[in-house]
Amino acid sequence: METVLTIAGSDSGGGAGIQADLKTFQELGVFGTSAITALTAQNTRGVHGVLPAAPEFVTQQIDCVMADFPVKAVKTGMLFSAEIIQAVADSLKKHASFLVVDPVMIAKDRTSLLQQSAVSALITELLPLATLVTPNIPEAETLSGLVIETQDDISAAAKRILAAGAEAVVIKGGHLSDKQATDYIFTADTVFTVSTPRIETRHTHGTGCTFSAACTAFLAQGYHLRDAIIEAKKFIHLAISQPINLGSGHGPTNHFAYHINKGNCEVAINDIR
Template identity: 65%
Template sequence: MDVVMTIAGSDSGGGAGIQADLKTFQELKVFGTSVITALTAQNTLGVDGIFPTTPEFVTQQLSSVFNDFDVKALKTGMLFSADIIERVAGEIQNKEVQVVVDPVMIAKGGASLLQQEAVEALKTKLLPIATVLTPNIPEAEVITGMTIKTQSDIQAAAECILEKGLQCVVMKGGHLENDEFATDTVFLANGSSFKMQSKRIHTKHTHGTGCTFSAAITAFLGRGFSLQEAIVEGKKFVQLAIEHPLNLGHGHGPTNHFAYQTYQDYEVTVSEA
């Protein structure tokens, strides 16, 4: 059984964070371990409170898992503070593990999930040891300091991010204006790139999509998929989760983590960038 890890915050509403990651791992038949960086009082309507874990306890959780399990791949989600980011980076930088970074910054309801000073730590400590970064457009703008409106902007931002030392960046296009399609563009450090196009689903039930997508990539990497295979199959997992909503909650409802195993009749359109 392949073992993977999520390093993220807890979502009491169950749609994002640690809960979404572990559900995704379970559905994709890997054994999920977890390191909790913060507790949140949260539901589909928003975040009511955040209680961060101490950096020392984050380190203790990481040590406990690594001392007992052969972790093949891990993902980071909500890391909250510069101190926690530095602790995480220090613990994983010498491990033989693939690292997927979901730069969680803002919740669906608008609450900030990353302190401002933590952005610099993310760029200087975590990205150089990452395998994959999965930013949406607003997150990529914060990381690069650029305004991203066009495909050429996306490429310029991706090149800027890749200069920090990671292997691959998935520029998610959900925030770009297109009524029919959502297009993610994947850039690799070797200079190659490709696009993934999917039907845009007009729904408010998108809570936890970023967590779910990055967790799916992590699971497939942990199972030995190539980088491109893991990203494409991860896109399929999250697309099906959005297309078949659970219709729970009164706000931005959670995605359907059961959908991938239930509906196998979907293929992601992949093309050269």
């Protein structure tokens, strides 16, 4: 069994963050370890408090895990501050593994989960280490400095993110208004999209965390990057399409659905380049 590490914030409501990552890892058959960057007091109605960890303690968590476990892949989520980002980057530079960066910036209730001063640190310190970056549209706008309204805008934003040093980027289309939920994948040599039918539901809390955690698990198990992304798309589509209907706000997705359905899910793939 492969071991993976998530470096992210804790979600007391269990739908996102460390909790969502570990549930995803468990469902996909990898052993999950964690380094917690912040505690949050939250539920499906919103984030009510954030308590960041000391950067030195984040470093200690990462180094302790890396010293004892053969970590094959790492995923980052909520990092909160420039100081924590620097600590994470310094630790990861000492270890060779796949790195999936989910640039968590804003919660569903619009609470900021990344200080504005930390954006430049994320771009300069973490993106050059990334195997894959998984921003949604607002996050891709922040990372690229561009307004995204068209597919050409998506391509231009992706080029800027790749130029920052990332090997690949998935710009997720959940914030677009198309009938299909289409994600756009870019590497230096290839461009393709993966699409599933859009599901109208309020139960979408933790979708970004869950998708990036699934990518991490599949990469750790030896999947080619393209196949890891496609399987992660199946995982998150099934999780959204079969909700467990918890909470009175933005409820969590169904982390059990992929396993229950044995991964059976149609994904439309379009190779652009």
